[in-house]
Amino acid sequence: MKTATHLRLLHLDKRFGKRLVLKDIGLQLDAGEIILLCGPNGAGKSTLLRILGGLEKPERADIAIADDELRSWRHCRKRLLAETLYLHQHPYMFDGSVRYNLAYALPGKLDRQTRRERVDQALAWGGLEHLQDTAPKNLSGGERQRVSLARAWLRQPRILFLDEPTANLDQASRHLSLELLAPLKQTGMSMIIASHDAHHFAPLADRTLYLHERQLIGAQPIQDYYTASTEPDRSKRIRA
Amino acid sequence: MEQLSSAIGTALALLFSGNNDLWEIVGISFRVSFIAILAATPPALLAAFALAYLRFPGRRLLISINSTLLSVPAVVVGLTLYILLSRQGPLGEWKLLFTQTAMVLGQIALAFPILAAMAHSSLQAVDKRAWETARTLGASPLRALLTLMHEARFGLLAALLAAFGRIIAEVGASMMLGGNILHYTRNIPTAIALETSKGEFAQGIALGIVLLTLAFTLNALLQNFQGRGQPVT
Numbered sequence: 001m002k003t004a005t006h007l008r009l010l011h012l013d014k015r016f017g018k019r020l021v022l023k024d025i026g027l028q029l030d031a032g033e034i035i036l037l038c039g040p041n042g043a044g045k046s047t048l049l050r051i052l053g054g055l056e057k058p059e060r061a062d063i064a065i066a067d068d069e070l071r072s073w074r075h076c077r078k079r080l081l082a083e084t085l086y087l088h089q090h091p092y093m094f095d096g097s098v099r100y101n102l103a104y105a106l107p108g109k110l111d112r113q114t115r116r117e118r119v120d121q122a123l124a125w126g127g128l129e130h131l132q133d134t135a136p137k138n139l140s141g142g143e144r145q146r147v148s149l150a151r152a153w154l155r156q157p158r159i160l161f162l163d164e165p166t167a168n169l170d171q172a173s174r175h176l177s178l179e180l181l182a183p184l185k186q187t188g189m190s191m192i193i194a195s196h197d198a199h200h201f202a203p204l205a206d207r208t209l210y211l212h213e214r215q216l217i218g219a220q221p222i223q224d225y226y227t228a229s230t231e232p233d234r235s236k237r238i239r240a
Numbered sequence: 241m242e243q244l245s246s247a248i249g250t251a252l253a254l255l256f257s258g259n260n261d262l263w264e265i266v267g268i269s270f271r272v273s274f275i276a277i278l279a280a281t282p283p284a285l286l287a288a289f290a291l292a293y294l295r296f297p298g299r300r301l302l303i304s305i306n307s308t309l310l311s312v313p314a315v316v317v318g319l320t321l322y323i324l325l326s327r328q329g330p331l332g333e334w335k336l337l338f339t340q341t342a343m344v345l346g347q348i349a350l351a352f353p354i355l356a357a358m359a360h361s362s363l364q365a366v367d368k369r370a371w372e373t374a375r376t377l378g379a380s381p382l383r384a385l386l387t388l389m390h391e392a393r394f395g396l397l398a399a400l401l402a403a404f405g406r407i408i409a410e411v412g413a414s415m416m417l418g419g420n421i422l423h424y425t426r427n428i429p430t431a432i433a434l435e436t437s438k439g440e441f442a443q444g445i446a447l448g449i450v451l452l453t454l455a456f457t458l459n460a461l462l463q464n465f466q467g468r469g470q471p472v473t
Contacts, residue, residue, distance in 0.1 A: 091373075092367055094391065108383075
């Protein structure tokens with residue numbers, strides 16, 4: 001049976017000034033698939049995710065969401081913002097309680113009672129009940145990460161982009177955050193996770209891509225990168 | 241000294257006896273300045289947002305022009321609008337000179353740069369991730385803009401109060417554009433200027449007390465808002 005596709009990307013170029021940071025990138029993300037995106041600092045992992053999340057404009061890119069035709073990024077931007085969710089490395093929390101931050105992810109058309117119930121469910125899902133009235137400035141990094149994942153759970157995007165979700169977290173906080181990703185995957189959400197801590201996501205990821213010298217390469221098992229420490233095989237450049 | 245204490249006594253009596261002329265002048269002042277601040281705020285906030293978040297050619301030039309407008313004296317604003325609104329001026333047909341509408345226009349011109357500059361600073365100080373987070377969580381551009389304003393609310397309120405304090409106390413533009421007509425365009429600063437020139441200090445002092453009270457109230461509110469915006473850690 002053919003797997004449904006959530007995202008197809010072709011010919012993505014991105015420059016910062018005169019510096020070309022991403023060159024002719026292409027990839028395909030299937031429904032419910034989790035791709036682990038690895039690469040050195042400054043390789044363009046965050047930039048790629050931000051472009052796919054509709055937050056950063058590329059020089060060129062052709063994108064298709066679900067079964068749509070390939071169209072330019074500019075034409076797809078509205079849909080990217082509507083159907084994907086980009087989580088920052090350091091999640092931003094609005095000035096208000098945790099409850100307020102969760103409610104923000106809900107569509108405005110819901111009535112008050114439904115909103116309250118959905119937020120209660122999200123608090124329970126993220127193990128955040130005891131923090132519901134806490135101000136963001138009093139949250140730890142791990143708690144912020146869990147609030148941002150709970151927002152994703154409430155919003156139910158087609159695709160979730162996670163930018164270094166466990167960076168700077170201690171072991172316990174990292175464990176709690178990772179525990180929330182598996183149930184998100186079970187909802188049918190597909191994900192691209194950019195991370196240096198690739199081994200933490202190995203049990204979750206379906207495949208691994210490596211961003212190296214402006215291009216996306218890989219698809220080999222994650223252990224190849226981290227046990228053999230070999231230069232990635234550039235012959236395996238990914239195309240949709 | 242005796243003359244001063246006598247004038248202060250008369251001024252207090254005027255204030256507390258509910259003198260109609262005096263309170264009418266106060267009413268005109270507040271009405272004109274409230275309308276001006278209400279009219280100036282939406283475009284100034286949009287301009288501040290554009291300057292803080294959008295990248296377009298001429299952006300830096302616009303910021304410089306707005307900063308320059310901050311230091312333009314009220315009489316120069318009054319003079320410019322006077323030329324435009326006078327009978328021979330390009331907008332003379334509107335017959336607005338020496339009306340409250342002309343005073344409102346003058347005060348909008350004075351309030352706009354203050355609001356835009358202070359709001360620009362406040363919005364620019366908000367973390368860029370706030371806009372991105374709002375958009376990626378499905379907020380429309382308008383909702384995301386309102387969210388940014390909520391994040392910057394203390395700075396924006398400070399901008400509003402500073403602009404209101406500036407326009408309600410300015411005399412140059414109101415005098416030139418309103419003409420200081422009793423029961424119509426005479427406001428607090430123009431009345432103080434007139435009464436002082438006549439050597440009648442009592443009403444001037446009474447109106448001065450109103451302005452000082454207002455200035456103190458606005459500054460107390462400003463301190464309160466700014467204090468809330470920078471919590472002690």
